[in-house]
Amino acid sequence: MSLDTGTRNVVRLSISFMLLFFAYMSQEFIQEPLIEAEHRRTGLIDPHAGYHSFAILYFFFTIACLLIAPIVETITAKWSMVIGFMAYVLFQAGFIWLNSAYLYVTSAILGVGAAFLWVGQGKYLTENCTGKTIERNTALTWLIFKFSLLGGGIFLFFMFQNQTMTELVATGGVIPPPSLFSYNPFQFQYKIFVYIFCSITFLGCLNTVFLPVSAYLPEKKETETLAQTLSATFKIMRQPPMLLLSFIFLYTGFSRSFWIAIYPTCIKFTTQLGENTSKLLAISCIATGIGQILAGGIFSIIGKRARIIGKDWICVIACCIHLGIFVAIFLFFPSDAPLHPTDKIGYFQPSVHVAIVCSGLLGFGDAIIQTQVYSYLCDGYSKESSHAFALFKFYSAISSTIAFFISKYFTLTGHLVLYGSFAILSAITAVIAQKMYFHKTQHFFQENTSKIHPMISSEPIKIQITDSGSTISNMPSFPVKGKEAN
Known part of the structure; x- marks a missing residue:
């Protein structure tokens, strides 16, 4: 069966993200332990600089998500993503000369660049989906994208097969093999893998530069000013569904x-x-990647049939999986494990098998929730995709900023209580949102289009699904001054 133009574009987009995050997530996975090892070697960088970097990154990401929508609309989704790719290259290159000043400055730049990347990605994805392909394309995006995590985990596994993190940081160049038969091509100075990762990210950037024009471009609107963008974004933010x-x-x-x-x-x-x-x-990274790929694969195969279950109950299942994992991690890991090397134990002896299974299920549950979020936004906010995806990333970045800011102060128990509470809240609100605003019958089986009417808060959102896209029939589309909503 041949793929439609939109789906082919989504596959091309996903390959770019797979290349980028093969490089970036592999580096991100070991960022804090690597910096802590560098601190023990030289004492010239804060042992928690990795957490500080993440906090700075997500703080700037949070602010940028609210401000860049008009820029994304002006320069198009593709070139917004290209800007994001270049910010990732700049950040990754800093690990060649690891120091606090460059790390923190490029973390801020990366926060802004990531906002361009993700808002652009959400817009490009929306412009290449229809009512028939939303679930399949969002899951397909996730499936291809998450092969990056699996590939990165395999790369890290070979890199650490015969050396520890401390040995990796301490090496001053390629380690000469004691014999031809014991040579490990992955056993080298960590700067060399930084060169490799920067090159792979740049390849992803080139692929993005040559992405085709979106298959289902929305009707051209007047360019919004920053004030109009903020006004439209905050209007959507205040609505009960959001x-x-x-x-x-x-x-x-x-x-x-x-x-x-x-x-x-x-x-x-x-x-x-x-x-x-x-x-x-590294094995944990592989397990997380397998979990994410498995979830993406399941939803790309079942496609529209996932609607029979409902987005709400799919989110509930994912949150329950995570709650079970949080309990297991609490029981098997020492409470001070996020802060420094420790030889303590949890309530039970730490287990390699439990650690790996938890990694896989964390990835599995996260992928389920993410694919449902993308499906909600592509379905419900096709006319305001930049604003909606900006809000999604805005809220996500706020919580990530909080998580990394408290990381040097919170024990594992504190983290798990916080995340478990929000998992429960997410499950509850998903059910309420589906029941009140995304009613299954009106949401999933309408095929005819009609005019968009002002939102009546007591009615469920009526989403019109056609081959050319999807719109909400009782949600305002925030027209530019002087123009009426279509």
């Missing part, structure tokens, strides 16, 4: 912060898990 979805958005930020940085750091710092926890960290 207020309910905001809890899920916040949880996606907490979830990602945990599995990408805090939990891997716990594995690296828990010495009871073995002598070379750096290699175990």
